Amino acid sequence: MTATSPTARTGQVSSAQSSARTGQVSSAQSSARPGKRGDRTGAASRAPWLLLAPFLALFILTFVLPIFVAVLSSFTKVTRSGLFGEAGVKSEFAGFSNYAQALADGSFVASIGRMLLFGVVQVPLMIALCTVLALMLESASAKWPGFFRAAYFLPYGVPGVIATILWSFLYVPGLSPLFDVAALVGLTPDFLGANTVLWSIANIVTWSYTGYNMLIIVAQLKAIPGELYEAAKVDGASTWRVALSIQLPLIRPALVLTTVFSIIGTLQLFAEAQVLKTVAPAIDSQYTPNLSAYTTAFAYNDYNVAAAQAVLIAVAAFVLSFAFLKFTNRKSS
Amino acid sequence: MTATVTPPSTSASPARTSTAGTRRSGSKGRPSTIIVTAVLVVVALYFLIPVYWVVVAATKSTEDLFSTNGFWFAPTVALWDNLAQVLSYDNGIFIRWFLNSVLYAGIGALLATYFAAAGGYALAKYEFRGRNLVFGTILGGVLVPGTATALPLFLLFSQLGLANTYWSVLLPSLVSPFGLFLCRIYSQATVDTSLIEAARLDGAGELKIFHTIGLRVLTPALVTVFLFQLVGIWNNYFLPLVMLSDSGLYPITLGLNNWLSQVDRLPEFYELTTGGVLLSIIPLSIAMVVLQRFWRGGLTEGSVK
Known part of the structure; x- marks a missing residue:
């Protein structure tokens, strides 16, 4: 998960940039210095590329080329002649026909609609939960904050697949003690039914990522200058007042970015649905967009339509997070 | 994770002392302490109960698993039998999966951190033509989710004959655009240019300067990058699923899912899967609890100095 970077970007970049401006070793500078020239200047101008080379080579291989391949093959149609394609394979430009086919697939x-519904409910809930937890842990009233922080963060170390296997055992009647507990209060839950399984997945995602997002917010809370708290205390502000007027506005960047990364993550949902599929008949092979693309590619062997789907998912994620950023920016100004 | 990258700044040190201050002065309000702590305990139960369940489940035989209360231990403890079975099943394939995961995550994270450090340092400390273009492109990579590139990457790797090899999972794990981003910010803020100049005057080569001065100063950021990448690779599922068909190359995530999918036909896979899940979450859970300090250490270190 790349979800990490967010806050860093908003918060600290500016100061880093300004220090960079002053602190740069420009090759122009070093060449202006008297002394043994030639190879030295050459080395200084080669050095950054030498240092960048391994990263760039791998970046091109695993990011740039695949994106290029995906876009290219999403506009290509492959036709096989002969009964089993033995008479040759022909690729030709297909325009938007793969996209049309992907979008015509109900x-x-x-x-995608299901993930939007999921995101509208799960993302705000999770962000609210981790914000409240972060504020509580950082408040004066919390006991053993270190223990709780570790306990909440622990699920992040459990891979999504393992987390899903774990929860799937708790969702299955007969195996799960949750049903015994529910029976005590007269409930007969059905975690894997057609209407409920989406929220069972939401529970797994919330379980996995709340602690992680909470740590991001805690980090930003810790960066709030102490004078602000002092001033609030002098003014006699209550804990609520401090949370609402000081802490919440100042952790906004962290909230915005954890939200954006949660939106992207929601559209990418795959492992949870795919693993839960084995115990929940309500989940079909096209339950999430990514599962759909995976099925198209590996069950139907239609890589071109799968590429179109992958591009559509990435574009949807991009548009949604961009729209959210725009929305929050407008609100703040 | 914000402050991870927080360069040593002057405003940060009062922040720390004051948080400590507020904590001490506020703890008089006893009712609020009880309420807050009670809420925190309930939430902690939510996060810990699934883990507790799997610990209990792993101690039971298949019959007990279905016939006894899931939240308490059965009279007969079958933990060692179960674990022995997990470790020996199919000639110890579980151990192989585990080692594969260690290989992918360990080597992947180590090299990815090194490459990201070199790249971030180069982008921060040298001015050269194309620098902004390179950085902008890499920054775009931060926003590209791994699952979006996995499918086309598979097509590409199949053509290159790399699909279904160790390389197919390892190579994509070596790139961390976010890590490079972090290292660049940290280099700009902490690597002293005059130190580099001095080393140059002493006749040190550019690469040597990076390896001696750059890497040492960057260490706190490197720890953070390494941890993120380690967890990221360890938890990855989609990429190996797409790339690998030979179960001998599977990481633990893929392997356990393989076992789970056989539960329907063969109930003894319940024991194998619960035991396997238990064994697989132990190392990372310990790592999370221990490293959580470093994680924060990485964060605050930059700002507290």
């Missing part, structure tokens, strides 16, 4: 479109 299940694929429905899966």
Whole structure:
């Protein structure tokens, strides 16, 4: 998960940049210095590329080329002649026909709609939960904050697949003690039904990522200058007042970015649905957009339509996070 | 994780002392302490109960798993039998998966951190043509989710004959655009240019300067990058799923899912899966609890100095 970087970007970049401006070793500078020239200047101008080379080579191989391949093959149609394609394979430019085919597939479109519904409910809930937890842990009233922080963060170290296996055992009647507990209060839950399984997945995602997002917010809370708290205390502000007027506004960047990364993560949902599929018949092979693309590629062997789907998912994630950023920016100004 | 990258800044040190201050002065309000702590305990139960359940489940035989209360231990403890079975099943394939995960995550995170450090340092400490273009492109990579590139990467690697090899999972794990981003910020803020100049005058080569001065100063940021990448690779599922068909190359996530999918037909896979899940979450859970300090240490170190 790249979800990490967010806050850093908003918060600290400016100061770093300004120090960079002053602190740069420009090759122009070093060449202006008297002394043994030639190879030295050459070395200084080669050095950054030498240092960048391994990263750039791998970046091109695993980011740039695949994106290029995806876009290219999403506009390509492969036709096989002969009964088993033995008479040759022909690729030709297909325009938007793969996209049209992807969007005409009701299940694929429905899966995007399902993720939107999921995101509208789960993301605000999780962000609210981790904000409240962060504020409580950082408040004066919390006991053993170190223990709780570790306990909440622990699920982040459990891979999504393992977390899903774990919860799937708790969702299955007969195996799960949750049903015994529910029976005590007269409930007969069905965690894997057609209407409930989406929220069972939401529970797994919340379980996995709340602690992680909480740590990001805690980090930003810790960066709030102490004078602000002092001033609030002098003014006699209550804990609520401090949280609402000082802490919440100042952790906004962290909230915005954890939200954006949660939106992107929601559209990428895969492992949870795919693993839960084995115990929940309500989950079909096109339950999430990514599962849909995976099925198209590996069950139907239609890589071109799968590429179109992958591009559509990435674009949707980009548009949504961009829209959210725009929305929050407008609200703040 | 914000402050991870927080360069040593002057405003940060009062922040720390004051948080300590507020904590001490506020703890008089006893009712609020009880309420807050009670809420925190309930939430902690939510996060810990699934883990507790799997510990209990791993101690039971298959019959007990279904016939006894899931939140308490059965009279007969079958933990060692279960674990022995997990470790020996199919000639110890579980151990192999585990080692594969260690290989992918360990080597991947180590090299990824090194490459990100070199790249971030180069982008921060040298001015050269194309620098902004390179950085902008890499920054775009931060926003590209791993699952979006996995499918086309598979097509590409199949053509290169790399699919279904160790390389197919390892190579993409070596790149961390976010890590480079972090290292660049940290280099700008902490690597002293006059130190580099001095080393140059002493006749040190550019690469040597990076390896002796750069890497040492960057250490706190490197720890953070390494941890993120380690967890990221360890938890990755989609990439190995797409790339690997030979179960001998599977990481632990893929392997356990393989076992789970056989539960329907063969109930003894319940024991194998619960035991395997238990064994697989132990190392990372310990790592999380221990490293959580470093994680924060990485963060605050930059700002507290």
